[in-house]
Amino acid sequence: xxxxxxxxxxxxxxxxxxxxxxxxxxxxxxxxxxxxxxxxxxxxxxxxxxxxxxxxxxxxxxxxxxxxxxxxxxxxxxxxxxxxxxxxxxxx
Numbered sequence: 001x002x003x004x005x006x007x008x009x010x011x012x013x014x015x016x017x018x019x020x021x022x023x024x025x026x027x028x029x030x031x032x033x034x035x036x037x038x039x040x041x042x043x044x045x046x047x048x049x050x051x052x053x054x055x056x057x058x059x060x061x062x063x064x065x066x067x068x069x070x071x072x073x074x075x076x077x078x079x080x081x082x083x084x085x086x087x088x089x090x091x092x
Contacts, residue, residue, distance in 0.1 A: 002084040008051040026072040
């Protein structure tokens with residue numbers, strides 16, 4: 001199942017820089033492992049924002065929820081999930 005996921009990150013200024021940097025490092029490692037596994041298919045930065053659009057290819061809603069809620073930055077994110085279906089005009 002394919003999903004388009006929009007993630008907006010808002011780390012409060014009350015979080016110390018060292019802690020924020022450590023969370024971001026864990027986030028990068030976790031997301032890159034998921035990319036290598038093929039579950040996190042693509043990631044695109046939103047220009048001028050601390051946000052991204054990503055495509056996930058997972059078995060179920062539950063698997064996607066588990067992946068997203070395990071993101072180290074999850075407590076600081078607003079996430080919108082859009083399930084995707086193949087378009088009838090697609091040539092792939």
